[in-house]
Amino acid sequence: MNSNLGKYKLVFKPFGESGVLIEWPKKIDKNILTDIREFVHKNELKKIKYIIDINFVYSSLLIIYDNNLTTYKKIKNVLLKLYDKTDFVENKQRLLWNIPVCYNTKFGIDLQLLASEKKCTINDIIDLHSSINYTVYGIGFLPGFLYLGGLPEKLQYPRKSIPRLNVSKGAVAIGGDQTGVYPQNSPGGWNIIGKTPISIFDIDKVNPIEIQPGDEIKFYSISLMEFAEIEASFKNGFYNLKKVVLND
Amino acid sequence: MIKVLKTGMLTTVQDIGRVGYRNIGVPLSGSMDSISAGIANGLLNNHKNDAVLEITMLGPKLAFLKAAKIAISGAELSAKINNTSIINNKVYFLKKGDVLSFGAAIKGIRCYLAVEGGFQTEKILKSRSFYAGITSQEKLNENDTIPFNSQLENTNNFKGLLKNKVHFFETNELEVYKGPEYDLFTPNEKKLLISNKFTVSKDSNRMGYRLEETVIEHTKSIITSPVIPGTVQLTPEGKLIILMKDAQTTGGYPRVLQLSEKSIAILAQKNAKDKISFKKMVSI
Numbered sequence: 001m002n003s004n005l006g007k008y009k010l011v012f013k014p015f016g017e018s019g020v021l022i023e024w025p026k027k028i029d030k031n032i033l034t035d036i037r038e039f040v041h042k043n044e045l046k047k048i049k050y051i052i053d054i055n056f057v058y059s060s061l062l063i064i065y066d067n068n069l070t071t072y073k074k075i076k077n078v079l080l081k082l083y084d085k086t087d088f089v090e091n092k093q094r095l096l097w098n099i100p101v102c103y104n105t106k107f108g109i110d111l112q113l114l115a116s117e118k119k120c121t122i123n124d125i126i127d128l129h130s131s132i133n134y135t136v137y138g139i140g141f142l143p144g145f146l147y148l149g150g151l152p153e154k155l156q157y158p159r160k161s162i163p164r165l166n167v168s169k170g171a172v173a174i175g176g177d178q179t180g181v182y183p184q185n186s187p188g189g190w191n192i193i194g195k196t197p198i199s200i201f202d203i204d205k206v207n208p209i210e211i212q213p214g215d216e217i218k219f220y221s222i223s224l225m226e227f228a229e230i231e232a233s234f235k236n237g238f239y240n241l242k243k244v245v246l247n248d
Numbered sequence: 249m250i251k252v253l254k255t256g257m258l259t260t261v262q263d264i265g266r267v268g269y270r271n272i273g274v275p276l277s278g279s280m281d282s283i284s285a286g287i288a289n290g291l292l293n294n295h296k297n298d299a300v301l302e303i304t305m306l307g308p309k310l311a312f313l314k315a316a317k318i319a320i321s322g323a324e325l326s327a328k329i330n331n332t333s334i335i336n337n338k339v340y341f342l343k344k345g346d347v348l349s350f351g352a353a354i355k356g357i358r359c360y361l362a363v364e365g366g367f368q369t370e371k372i373l374k375s376r377s378f379y380a381g382i383t384s385q386e387k388l389n390e391n392d393t394i395p396f397n398s399q400l401e402n403t404n405n406f407k408g409l410l411k412n413k414v415h416f417f418e419t420n421e422l423e424v425y426k427g428p429e430y431d432l433f434t435p436n437e438k439k440l441l442i443s444n445k446f447t448v449s450k451d452s453n454r455m456g457y458r459l460e461e462t463v464i465e466h467t468k469s470i471i472t473s474p475v476i477p478g479t480v481q482l483t484p485e486g487k488l489i490i491l492m493k494d495a496q497t498t499g500g501y502p503r504v505l506q507l508s509e510k511s512i513a514i515l516a517q518k519n520a521k522d523k524i525s526f527k528k529m530v531s532i
């Protein structure tokens with residue numbers, strides 16, 4: 001895959017003593033996500049030894065460099081040139097991941113609230129939530145938390161004014177115009193509609209998370225019994241997440 | 249090995265942190281006051297990434313199950329070997345069975361204990377720094393044992409001692425750079441950020457330091473974007489949150505200022521109710 005010449009006007013900002021923040025136009029847009037991914041996966045970028053950490057989400061990218069080895073001005077020029085240059089980009093396949101979710105009200109403790117607020121049935125909410133391919137726009141906030149785009153307006157609902165002290169790992173929830181999965185037990189203000197029995201982030205694995213920005217997520221509804229089965233087989237290491245290659 | 253006889257308030261193992269895992273949302277972690285941790289390691293000729301104990305406010309009581317060469321730096325927490333008081337920034341030799349204990353906090357709140365060769369707890373994602381959900385432990389508990397390498401056979405008689413009467417963290421002024429959203433604010437608002445004195449809130453920890461004052465109420469929102477230790481966020485209610493070493497990797501509040509690594513170390517020694525102010529540096 002070859003990238004096009006720099007498509008966007010980028011804004012570079014120094015961030016702290018060893019960071020370069022690169023801003024794309026400030027919007028949530030799949031084309032911008034593709035452009036950032038292609039930039040990050042350029043072979044030449046990967047060869048720059050003084051880059052020690054990288055993360056991006058939505059429309060901005062942070063590159064942390066070793067300030068013993070280079071300066072902000074130097075790295076900015078290198079990155080600007082690299083952005084405009086046609087370079088071999090590692091062919092990063094995008095994957096669609098199917099995540100099982102039990103939307104039983106045992107786990108989906110805010111389903112009833114959402115249904116009455118949205119004047120529909122709980123099943124309407126489940127059907128709609130599990131019909132969408134959500135795009136992963138980044139990973140952050142907590143280890144393994146996926147920023148997902150694509151929640152239909154019909155399901156958008158403000159986060160709670162007083163967050164719950166403990167939302168359990170695996171909770172699937174809606175907060176404003178976002179939906180997501182809590183990767184570990186944590187306080188949280190999102191409205192909980194279900195739970196997945198699998199871990200998206202597993203620290204015991206060499207690669208703790210397989211899902212990458214640019215991939216897509218689809219939730220599918222499972223029963224309480226299936227939840228118990230998948231949970232058990234996942235714990236024993238017999239469960240593999242279902243994934244398919246997306247054809248771009 | 250060290251055995252924890254009493255835990256104290258919060259004692260953790262820290263090194264320079266988990267570099268290289270921001271892309272999967274893993275916080276950096278590492279010593280809050282990297283300067284003092286570096287001094288303690290340096291006195292022992294350790295590598296700067298060797299793991300130390302970060303001892304917060306109320307220190308633990310530690311029994312050495314084998315001989316060791318140690319140094320402490322950072323906060324002055326009335327440390328003693330057995331019944332003898334010891335000072336910061338000096339190398340001490342401990343015999344098997346010696347007990348290192350800590351008392352009242354005199355200056356600062358985070359003290360670093362380094363041992364020659366470094367502590368050898370589990371390494372997860374290339375770091376020993378404790379962080380809930382990544383390492384199996386998030387703090388030391390009573391009866392825990394912490395292994396360390398000891399090469400005392402090769403010991404020379406070097407007795408390192410740094411003679412600094414004033415600690416670098418005994419200032420209330422934090423050097424800051426412009427944050428990515430600094431220029432979204434008016435000159436008057438910027439003046440408020442730089443000229444005000446702020447009070448450290450009791451809701452401050454390894455993730456972030458909150459400041460009590462309300463500075464600028466605003467409705468400016470940003471699309472979630474990366475944040476780093478030292479990022480000063482301005483919430484819509486007008487309060488400042490300074491992110492520290494265990495902070496999340498992304499955030500949605502405007503990033504108005506950015507602390508230098510030295511300022512992060514200074515702030516890490518501040519307690520609730522302490523006053524701070526910002527001094528703006530020319531951006532790099």
